[in-house]
Amino acid sequence: MTEPTAAAPAAMPLPPTPSQTVGPFYGYALSFAGGGDLVPAGHPEALTLHGYVFDGAGEPVPDALLEFWQADPAGATAGAPGSLRHDPATGQVVGRDTVRFTGFARVPADADGHWTLRTLAPGPHRPAAVPYLALLLFARGLLHHLHTRVHLPEHAEALAAEPEFAALPPERLNTLLAVREAERRYRFDLRLQGEKETVFCDFPLGPHQPPGAAPVPGAR
Amino acid sequence: MTAQHPPPPAEPGSAAPHAQPVPPPPPHGATARGDAPPLSPAPSQADIDEAIGAAHARAAHAATRDHPPRDFPPYRSSALRHPLAAPLPLRDPEAVELRGPVFGVTDVTALDSDLTRRHHAEPLGERITVTGRVLDRRGRPVRGQLVEVWQANASGRYAHRLDQHPAPLDPHFTGFGRCLTDDEGRYAFTTIKPGAYPWRNHTNAWRPAHIHFSLFGDAFAQRLVTQMYFPGDPLFPYDPILRSVTDLAARERLVADYDHELSVPEWSLGYRWDIVLDGPAATWCEEGRAR
Numbered sequence: 001m002t003e004p005t006a007a008a009p010a011a012m013p014l015p016p017t018p019s020q021t022v023g024p025f026y027g028y029a030l031s032f033a034g035g036g037d038l039v040p041a042g043h044p045e046a047l048t049l050h051g052y053v054f055d056g057a058g059e060p061v062p063d064a065l066l067e068f069w070q071a072d073p074a075g076a077t078a079g080a081p082g083s084l085r086h087d088p089a090t091g092q093v094v095g096r097d098t099v100r101f102t103g104f105a106r107v108p109a110d111a112d113g114h115w116t117l118r119t120l121a122p123g124p125h126r127p128a129a130v131p132y133l134a135l136l137l138f139a140r141g142l143l144h145h146l147h148t149r150v151h152l153p154e155h156a157e158a159l160a161a162e163p164e165f166a167a168l169p170p171e172r173l174n175t176l177l178a179v180r181e182a183e184r185r186y187r188f189d190l191r192l193q194g195e196k197e198t199v200f201c202d203f204p205l206g207p208h209q210p211p212g213a214a215p216v217p218g219a220r
Numbered sequence: 221m222t223a224q225h226p227p228p229p230a231e232p233g234s235a236a237p238h239a240q241p242v243p244p245p246p247p248h249g250a251t252a253r254g255d256a257p258p259l260s261p262a263p264s265q266a267d268i269d270e271a272i273g274a275a276h277a278r279a280a281h282a283a284t285r286d287h288p289p290r291d292f293p294p295y296r297s298s299a300l301r302h303p304l305a306a307p308l309p310l311r312d313p314e315a316v317e318l319r320g321p322v323f324g325v326t327d328v329t330a331l332d333s334d335l336t337r338r339h340h341a342e343p344l345g346e347r348i349t350v351t352g353r354v355l356d357r358r359g360r361p362v363r364g365q366l367v368e369v370w371q372a373n374a375s376g377r378y379a380h381r382l383d384q385h386p387a388p389l390d391p392h393f394t395g396f397g398r399c400l401t402d403d404e405g406r407y408a409f410t411t412i413k414p415g416a417y418p419w420r421n422h423t424n425a426w427r428p429a430h431i432h433f434s435l436f437g438d439a440f441a442q443r444l445v446t447q448m449y450f451p452g453d454p455l456f457p458y459d460p461i462l463r464s465v466t467d468l469a470a471r472e473r474l475v476a477d478y479d480h481e482l483s484v485p486e487w488s489l490g491y492r493w494d495i496v497l498d499g500p501a502a503t504w505c506e507e508g509r510a511r
């Protein structure tokens with residue numbers, strides 16, 4: 001393979017390392033204690049976000065892995081270390097401290113495809129931005145992960161007014177909105193394929209992504 | 221490097237346009253390999269080879285073939301797990317995904333990168349070191365970021381309860397590790413060479429030996445989960461997961477180099493594998509927001 005040299009940034013974009021599926025057996029490696037607890041139970045501002053992951057046949061996906069990355073309530077996206085805080089004596093991951101908000105969570109789906117996240121509502125990451133949680137989905141059978149976003153329902157109108165989302169029909173836009181179920185509890189289901197398929201997104205910002213890299217809708 | 225040497229029927233050119241569609245897997249259900257349950261009759265290797273040829277022919281005109289298409293019928297579990305709609309392109313230069321999580325000394329201990337020292341005795345197998353650099357597409361090192369690996373033991377068995385491959389578990393090997401990249405983007409692991417293992421994608425399906433890698437960049441949009449393979453593996457031509465990457469040059473980027481300079485006399489064999497994270501970091505770093 002190419003041996004990129006260190007010092008000078010490459011003039012031409014280096015070809016990227018391809019993605020491969022996470023497979024079925026990541027559980028003893030990637031999962032960690034308290035992965036979905038960005039704040040401790042009982043935190044007065046905590047909200048619970050939960051849902052199911054479904055495949056194209058409407059069956060739950062029991063081996064999906066979800067990752068979340070978000071701004072803190074003030075909108076800061078600096079993050080903080082400590083998502084995988086270790087006990088130095090045992091080497092075991094013991095969960096985040098109760099003070100710093102790391103902004104990162106990792107939640108494996110349960111056997112019934114259900115997942116739960118306890119977090120704080122993200123703030124606007126720039127003035128007037130619509131706040132959201134970035135969600136990354138991995139699964140056996142998925143050769144390349146999928147990005148999507150979770151918005152709380154109070155931001156529905158602002159989201160619909162965002163230019164990047166304006167072209168989405170309402171039923172597609174709705175897949176990016178969590179549903180309020182109770183005080184501080186929201187539901188967000190993901191559908192990998194077919195009817196009510198979740199809107200997934202990508203970030204073609206780099207100089208290296210030729211236009212048209214994304215598949216043409218409906219071209220399969 | 222032999223990421224490809226043609227298995228009999230299905231390599232470039234010989235792409236079979238009239239391939240029989242590979243039957244999709246039946247609805248979910250955990251199985252011995254935690255993968256698609258056996259069909260009756262399960263597709264043969266020849267069926268899969270033909271389907272790979274057809275999928276490669278279909279992909280030949282794609283604008284980029286750096287990553288596998290999510291719809292790749294020879295990997296049967298992909299059938300119901302890929303979206304039909306194209307992803308929505310988001311170009312907000314201040315998107316939250318252009319920043320990313322941070323990790324530090326609280327998250328990784330020095331021992332975490334040595335997979336051979338997790339138990340009271342040493343695991344069975346061929347001791348190896350795997351090292352390389354994590355770079356962005358401009359060739360700049362990804363510094364202080366989390367690298368996670370997991371793998372089967374030397375017999376091809378994962379320390380995961382759903383893995384029921386009748387190969388021995390090794391009480392001295394769990395098979396996962398973590399480290400943070402250094403200032404040059406370097407990572408390094410000491411482990412044993414994993415074994416090949418069977419799975420139930422089709423009759424006589426075997427995965428080439430591989431190590432699973434999970435990588436973070438400075439931006440969440442650079443996130444990568446992938447698999448590293450070992451040079452010269454005779455199973456490459458038969459594996460629909462490796463060959464889901466339809467471009468040969470891209471496929472070869474998943475294969476480590478054996479590097480004799482990295483081998484330690486009377487101790488271990490060395491492999492080198494550099495990783496380039498895709499994604500938009502190259503742009504936003506120039507705008508002065510790099511951390």
Ligand SMILES: [Fe+2]
Nearest residue numbers: 023427430432
């Ligand atoms: Fe594997």
